[in-house]
Amino acid sequence: MPNNAVVERLDLDQNKYDFRTVDQPVFRTEPGLSEEVVRAISTHKEEPEWMLDFRLKAYRIYLKKPMPTWGSDLSDLENVLDQIYYYVRPQDRMMNSWDDVPESIKDTFQKLGIPEAEQKVLAGVGAQYESEMVYHSLKKEWDDKGVIFDSIEDGLRKHPELFRKHFATVIPPADNKFSALNSAVWSGGSFVYIPKGVHLDTPLQAYFRVNQERMGQFERTLIIADEGSRAHYIEGCTAPAYTTESFHSGVIEIVIAKDAHFRYTTIQNWSRNMYNLVTQRALVNAGATMEWLDGNLGSKATMKYPSCYLIGEGAHGSILSIAYAGDGQHQDTGGKVVHAAPRTTSTIVSKSISKGTGRATYRGLCKVYEGSTASRSNVECDALLINETARSDTYPYIEIEERSANVGHEATVSKIGEEQLFYLTSRGMTEEEAMALIVRGFIEPIAKQLPLEYAVELNRLIEMEMEGSVG
Amino acid sequence: MAEAVADRVGQRWGAGGRLDREAVERLAAHEPAWLAERRMHAWRVYEATPMPDTHHEEWRHTDLAHKLPLDALRIPDVEPLPDDQRAWPLLLRRAMEEDEDAAGHLVLADGCVVHTDIRTDLTSRGVVLMSLREAVSAHPKLLREHLATQAVPPEEGKLQALNATLWTDGVFLWVPRGVRLEHPVRVTRWYSEPGAAYFSRTLIVAEPTSELAYVDEALSDDLDETTLTSTAVEVIARDGARVRYVSVQRLGRGAFYQAAQRTLAEGDATLDTLNVSLGASTTRVDLNARLLGPGAESNMLGLYFGDGDQHFDHNTSQDHVAPAARSDLLYKGALDGASRSVFRGVIRVAKGAQQTDAYQTNRNLILSEHARADSLPKLEINADDVKCSHGASVGQLDEESLFYLMSRGLTHDQAERLVVIGFLGEVMQRLPLGSVSTKVNRVIEEKLRIGVHA
Numbered sequence: 001m002p003n004n005a006v007v008e009r010l011d012l013d014q015n016k017y018d019f020r021t022v023d024q025p026v027f028r029t030e031p032g033l034s035e036e037v038v039r040a041i042s043t044h045k046e047e048p049e050w051m052l053d054f055r056l057k058a059y060r061i062y063l064k065k066p067m068p069t070w071g072s073d074l075s076d077l078e079n080v081l082d083q084i085y086y087y088v089r090p091q092d093r094m095m096n097s098w099d100d101v102p103e104s105i106k107d108t109f110q111k112l113g114i115p116e117a118e119q120k121v122l123a124g125v126g127a128q129y130e131s132e133m134v135y136h137s138l139k140k141e142w143d144d145k146g147v148i149f150d151s152i153e154d155g156l157r158k159h160p161e162l163f164r165k166h167f168a169t170v171i172p173p174a175d176n177k178f179s180a181l182n183s184a185v186w187s188g189g190s191f192v193y194i195p196k197g198v199h200l201d202t203p204l205q206a207y208f209r210v211n212q213e214r215m216g217q218f219e220r221t222l223i224i225a226d227e228g229s230r231a232h233y234i235e236g237c238t239a240p241a242y243t244t245e246s247f248h249s250g251v252i253e254i255v256i257a258k259d260a261h262f263r264y265t266t267i268q269n270w271s272r273n274m275y276n277l278v279t280q281r282a283l284v285n286a287g288a289t290m291e292w293l294d295g296n297l298g299s300k301a302t303m304k305y306p307s308c309y310l311i312g313e314g315a316h317g318s319i320l321s322i323a324y325a326g327d328g329q330h331q332d333t334g335g336k337v338v339h340a341a342p343r344t345t346s347t348i349v350s351k352s353i354s355k356g357t358g359r360a361t362y363r364g365l366c367k368v369y370e371g372s373t374a375s376r377s378n379v380e381c382d383a384l385l386i387n388e389t390a391r392s393d394t395y396p397y398i399e400i401e402e403r404s405a406n407v408g409h410e411a412t413v414s415k416i417g418e419e420q421l422f423y424l425t426s427r428g429m430t431e432e433e434a435m436a437l438i439v440r441g442f443i444e445p446i447a448k449q450l451p452l453e454y455a456v457e458l459n460r461l462i463e464m465e466m467e468g469s470v471g
Numbered sequence: 472m473a474e475a476v477a478d479r480v481g482q483r484w485g486a487g488g489r490l491d492r493e494a495v496e497r498l499a500a501h502e503p504a505w506l507a508e509r510r511m512h513a514w515r516v517y518e519a520t521p522m523p524d525t526h527h528e529e530w531r532h533t534d535l536a537h538k539l540p541l542d543a544l545r546i547p548d549v550e551p552l553p554d555d556q557r558a559w560p561l562l563l564r565r566a567m568e569e570d571e572d573a574a575g576h577l578v579l580a581d582g583c584v585v586h587t588d589i590r591t592d593l594t595s596r597g598v599v600l601m602s603l604r605e606a607v608s609a610h611p612k613l614l615r616e617h618l619a620t621q622a623v624p625p626e627e628g629k630l631q632a633l634n635a636t637l638w639t640d641g642v643f644l645w646v647p648r649g650v651r652l653e654h655p656v657r658v659t660r661w662y663s664e665p666g667a668a669y670f671s672r673t674l675i676v677a678e679p680t681s682e683l684a685y686v687d688e689a690l691s692d693d694l695d696e697t698t699l700t701s702t703a704v705e706v707i708a709r710d711g712a713r714v715r716y717v718s719v720q721r722l723g724r725g726a727f728y729q730a731a732q733r734t735l736a737e738g739d740a741t742l743d744t745l746n747v748s749l750g751a752s753t754t755r756v757d758l759n760a761r762l763l764g765p766g767a768e769s770n771m772l773g774l775y776f777g778d779g780d781q782h783f784d785h786n787t788s789q790d791h792v793a794p795a796a797r798s799d800l801l802y803k804g805a806l807d808g809a810s811r812s813v814f815r816g817v818i819r820v821a822k823g824a825q826q827t828d829a830y831q832t833n834r835n836l837i838l839s840e841h842a843r844a845d846s847l848p849k850l851e852i853n854a855d856d857v858k859c860s861h862g863a864s865v866g867q868l869d870e871e872s873l874f875y876l877m878s879r880g881l882t883h884d885q886a887e888r889l890v891v892i893g894f895l896g897e898v899m900q901r902l903p904l905g906s907v908s909t910k911v912n913r914v915i916e917e918k919l920r921i922g923v924h925a
Contacts, residue, residue, distance in 0.1 A: 070528070191570065368865075370841070385855035394850040400865040403837040409848065409863040415855040 017238040017269060019111060022213050025106040025130065028088040029033070031214065033081065035059060038184050045153055045187070058173035058183030065177040071332040071363070077275060080245045084216040086185045088130040094151055096137050105129050112238065114207050126206040126247050128219060131187040134226035142200060148193035151205055152220050153352035155191025166224055166305040170281050170309075178277045179461025182218045182251040187311075189219035191249065194229040194260070197362045201263075203232040208248075210239035210274070223253070225260040225288075232263040239300070241271035245300065248274055254282035256290055258312065263291040266306075268296035272329060278304040287340070292366065293449055296323045296331045305363060307336035310344035310375075317346040322446045325358030325390070334364035336451040339372040339405070348379040351443055354390035359392040368410070370401040381411035487548035490668055494546055495636050505615055507605060513625035513635035520629045525850045532813040532845055533784040538753045539727050541887045544668035544699055545638075552580040552661070557675070561663045562690050569910055570657040570686075575600045576655040579660045582669040596650050603641035603672055613645060622705030628757075631731045634670045634703045641672035641702075644685060644754070646712075648678040655717075655904065661770055665725060666696035673704045677712035683716040686907055689750075694725030697752070704732040708740035710764065711816035717907055719747045723912060724779070726751040730758075732874075736796070740765025745902050747911050748775040749918055754783045762789070762796035773802035774911070776891075776918055777810030777842070787816040787831075794854075795826040802833045803898050805891050806842035817849040818861065824854050831861035836868065836894055838887070888919045 027044065029037045038059050042052040067074055075192050076459040093143040095101045097117050109115060109127050124138035126149065133151035142149070148159065173183035190206050210217050225231060239246060248270065258260050263280070270276055276299040292306035308317025319335035336348035352360035361382045373441035383392035394411045416438050440447075487877055488494050495514045499507035519832035522541075523530040552559055556567065563578075575589030577600060584602035593600075596856065599610065606614055619625060625632035642658055662669060679684055689700060702723065708714045720728050728751040736742040748754045760769040775783045789798040804812050814833040846863040876886035895915060899908045 033522070141779070144699075282825040360812045368842075383850075383852070385852065385857075388822075388855045390855055392850065394848075395864070396848060398863055398865060399843075400837065400845065401843045403840050403842060403867050405837075406866045408866075409846070409862060411850060411858070411862070412860040413849075413850055413852045413857060414859075415857070 008227065017112070018241050018271065020240045021104045021108050021213070023090065023102065025090050025212070026092055027439045028085050031083050031085055033185070037086050037183055041185055041187060044087070047156070050164075050312045051156065053354055054168070055184050058180050058468075061174050061377040062177060062180035062184055065180055067177065071303045071361070072330045074275075074301070076245070080247055083213065083244070084125045084247050084404035085212045086216050086218070087187055088212050088215060089132055090129045091134055091420075093131070093222070094133050094154070095135050097288060098135065099465045101135050105134055108209060108211065109135070109207065112207065112209070116286065117185070117205070121202055122205050123153065123200050123202040124204045126151065126190050128188040128206065128208045130210065130215060132219065133188050133190075135471065142332055143197050143427055146195040147198060147200065147343070150191045152186070152189040152191045155222065157191070159191070162224065163191065166253065166255050167222055170255060170283050171251050171279050176248045176278060179251050179279045179416065182220060182249050182279070184216045185216070186220035186251065188217070189221040189224070191462065192221070192223040192233065194225045194231045196226045197228045199230040200232065203234050205236070207239040208210045208235060210246055210248065213242045214244050214246060216249070221249045221250070221252045225254070225256045225262045227257045232265065234265040234267075234419055236264070237268045240270045240415045241273055242273055244273065246274050247275045248278070249279075250278045252278070252280040254290065256282055256284050256288040258285045259287040261289045264292065264306070265293040267295040268298055268302065272298065272300050274299045276302040276304065276426065280304065281307040282317070284308055284310050284312065284315040284317055287314045287317070289316040292335065293446070294319065294333065294335070295446075296321075296333050300328065301330045301332070303332045305334050305336050307338070307345060307466065308386070309338045309340065310346065311340050313341045315341060315344045319348045320446050320449055321348070321350040321362075322443055323350075323352040323360045325352065325354045325360040327356035327358060330359045330361070332361040332363055335363045336365040337367070337377055338365070339368040339375040342371070342373040342375065343373055346374045346377045349445065350381040351384075351386045351446055352392060352437065353386065353442070354392050359391040359393070361395065362411070363395045365399070367399045368402045368405040372402050373404045374404045375402065377405070377407045380411040381410070382442070383413040384439070385413065385415045390452050472670070473809070480507040481620060488546045490546070490633070490637060498637065498639070498870070502607065503611065509619060510636050513619070513632050516625040517632035517636055518633040519627065520632055522713070523631055529786060529815065533753070533755055533782065534752040538697075538782070539699065540697055543666065545666055547581050547664045547669060549581050549664045549668035551583055552585050554586045556787070559756065560661065562692070563659060565688055566659050566688055566749040570659070572654050572906055573657040574598075574652045574654045575656050577602070577642055577656070577658045579640065579658070581661065581663055581667075582671060593652065594809060596652060598652070599643065599645040600656060601643055603638075603643045603674065606643035607811045609808055610643065610645070613676065614643070614674070617676060617707065618672070619704060622735060623703040623708065623731050627731060630701060630729055631703060634672065634701045634731065638672045638703070644675045644683070646648075646677050646681040646683050649680050651682035652684065655686045655907070658685070658687045660687070660689045662694075662698065662700055662722065662726070663697055665694040668699040670701045671892045673702060675714065675716070677708045679709045679715045680711040682713040683905055684719040686716070686719070688719045689719065689727060689728065690721050691723045693723035696725060697727055698725055699727045699729065701729045702731070704730060706732070706734045706742065708734070708736050708742040710737050711739045713741045715902075715904060717745045717747070717904065718904070719911060720750055720754060720913070722750040724752050727753045729754070730756045732757065733759045733761065734769060735761050735763055736767035737768055738793070739766035740764070741768045743770040743772070743902070745772040745898070746774070748773070748783055748785070749914060752781060754781075755786070756784070757786045759788045759790060760798060762793055762798060763790050764793050767793065767796040769798045770798040770901065771798065771899055771900050775804040775812055776893055776915060777804070777806045777812060778808040778893065778918070779810060780808065781810040783810070783812040785812075785814050789816075789818045789831065791818070791820045791824040791827045791829060794824050796824070797828040798830070800831045801898060801901065803835070803895055804844065805836040805838055805895060806844055809839070809841040809883040811843040813845045813847070814863070815847040816861070818853060818859055819851045820854050820857055820859065822853045825856040827854065827857040827859065829857070829859045833863045833866040836891065837865060838891070840866065859861070891919060892916065
């Protein structure tokens with residue numbers, strides 16, 4: 001067993017995200033939720049009638065659905081939901097140039113390194129601050145090829161037909177309590193369309209920042225990847241640490257047409273006062289591939305299970321999930337793959353680390369419907385427990401109705417091995433260095449799938465104050 | 472004897488009546504106060520517990536409202552068999568004939584014990600094997616301590632409460648300190664009345680360093696109405712004891728087999744179980760293995776083979792309460808026809824249960840287009856110095872093995888049979904109880920002969 005001082009120092013460095021900006025929003029609704037709040041959001045966004053109807057219908061579904069009694073402890077959430085701001089508008093309209101973004105907000109994103117990354121490695125950037133996208137920009141070459149990368153509100157305004165054809169078809173409001181809530185009060189998020197055959201060689205990125213205390217952020221993203229296209233979308237999330245709880249509940253819908261290839265990466269590093277309850281789902285058509293890369297490092301409680309519905313022959317879904325649960329955190333994460341067509345394949349790889357009083361839960365579903373002949377799925381879960389107060393759970397659900405399907409699930413739970421530590425320290429490493437190396441080795445299969453700068457970031461996040469000079 | 476039994480069934484138990492408070496009162500009327508109070512308490516728990524429905528995680532895949540018409544079930548109203556083998560049905564006789572090498576036998580027909588025998592050398596060493604009803608007066612102290620208290624109390628669930636309030640008879644086996652049984656105790660159950668609800672209990676206590684094996688076999692013909700056979704099984708292995716518990720379920724169609732089993736393994740005890748589920752329309756087994764002392768060990772084996780529209784639901788848990796204990800579970804099943812299985816298993820490692828070794832494996836073979844298998848293996852780990860893993864798989868027959876066997880001259884059906892036997896055989900190999908393996912293998916082969924693609 002490594003000594004406690006060493007364990008204490010093995011932690012995520014969240015301080016760099018813990019800064020607050022003092023600013024004055026141009027509008028916000030009163031705390032709490034009511035039909036008036038729903039109407040006010042719709043009015044402010046100058047939405048068509050059908051969207052207001054949709055929101056109100058979803059609001060009623062939300063009121064009817066009971067609070068989930070499984071997963072993270074949500075017993076305090078009702079309280080939180082009564083007190084948060086559901087809609088905070090930070091500026092009058094969205095900008096396409098950082099120069100036009102108000103100084104205080106721009107400063108926030110500069111501290112997070114977004115404009116810099118945009119120039120270097122990204123095809124487009126969207127930045128959401130509180131309830132609205134404050135910045136959205138796409139490089140000209142992609143704009144010329146017909147790629148759409150807009151705020152969700154602009155998607156509704158500028159592409160009403162395409163929007164309405166797909167909106168809420170992947171995740172209907174009644175899917176779960178929080179998808180209903182999001183459907184009622186959604187604000188911000190991206191609208192993405194990748195035209196037939198277009199291959200984006202650099203990622204699109206959306207960055208979500210909550211600055212206001214007691215804030216509820218409800219972003220809604222709709223992505224359509226047309227036939228044979230290829231793209232990668234990254235979202236990052238942070239917030240300063242307040243003493244009161246905040247709430248983030250996104251709905252991400254993705255439609256992947258025949259033979260397209262789409263990857264969606266989330267690195268969530270919310271402050272530890274955030275409830276993060278997200279519904280993410282992709283419909284994957286014939287020959288297409290969906291990859292979810294899901295990193296859950298922050299928040300107080302996260303419940304998030306990215307899903308692939310494989311609805312066309314030969315569709316492939318892949319979910320790579322990594323969770324870190326430190327003191328007081330519960331990461332209830334995993335993934336769902338539903339095989340509903342022949343020769344569909346899927347893999348889920350999940351790695352979790354629990355430390356202190358942290359709890360990491362893998363919760364997953366692999367379902368194969370009858371008729372999905374010759375489908376294959378493999379699920380692997382590994383959990384690492386850093387000390388004796390940490391907790392790890394694994395809840396895989398495997399439901400197979402098809403004879404010719406082959407499905408496997410393996411999971412292990414272990415601690416940092418005495419022997420591994422001994423071996424490394426006998427080679428001259430300090431205990432700190434040895435532990436850092438073991439932890440990095442543990443997450444490496446996922447880190448190496450990330451774009452380089454994110455892999456570096458992930459490694460730095462799981463970092464220790466080391467006396468030596470490893471890393 | 473037969474008359475006495477008939478009297479018990481016909482008058483005291485309210486033959487043909489409903490499962491209601493009056494039935495409980497009739498049972499309690501002639502019992503000592505402590506037991507009568509226990510029944511009434513269980514009835515209150517039953518009434519206060521809602522019927523589990525498919526919104527309950529543990530009952531998500533077995534819809535009781537659909538599969539168990541509790542309101543239609545009746546207390547059995549049938550003349551029990553006499554204690555005379557010649558008058559027994561063929562299936563029961565044949566099962567008994569295979570069980571010659573036994574430490575003792577006990578036969579339950581339609582819910583009450585009709586035959587008991589035990590080797591005299593064992594009675595002289597203090598071993599007790601008797602009907603639970605007799606034990607109420609013969610061993611009140613042991614029963615008061617263990618019956619429906621630590622292992623399967625009514626608070627465990629709606630059906631457990633119903634059993635605790637309405638049980639009519641069962642098995643009591645007690646092995647004193649240091650006594651080792653060379654041969655297994657054989658219990659055979661026969662059920663004949665369609666539409667009846669049977670409730671029985673098994674209580675096994677192995678005192679420190681004793682050793683026993685117990686084999687329970689349930690039989691019936693096909694029953695043309697839904698018939699409930701409910702059993703509560705409580706097995707306690709004291710320090711250093713070694714217990715093997717085997718249940719073989721070969722009921723006919725129409726039966727709803729419900730078993731609530733809990734095993735308590737104290738320090739250095741070994742408590743192994745095997746559940747073989749072959750018959751019945753619906754099978755629901757809840758098995759909870761609790762490891763209560765350091766050095767305790769539980770090997771949990773299970774085997775199921777379904778065809779037609781059979782439904783199997785195995786719900787297991789491995790509770791590591793004490794440190795330095797070990798548990799290893801292997802459940803394997805093959806599913807033909809439109810049969811369906813659910814395996815739901817959890818390893819729970821309590822805070823402080825360091826040096827736990829716990830494993831869990833569930834493997835399923837789907838043999839036909841309409842069969843279905845669900846597997847939900849779970850881990851809940853609250854300590855860090857542990858070795859825990861689980862694995863689950865659902866797959867079909869390996870084409871290469873089939874091809875290999877067919878190239879050696881076997882027909883497709885023969886090859887398939889052989890591969891299935893090989894697949895399920897891994898479970899039997901882990902159980903060092905020769906005569907039981909022989910019996911189970913024979914029953915599987917029988918079922919395969921009729922079963923595959925029937």
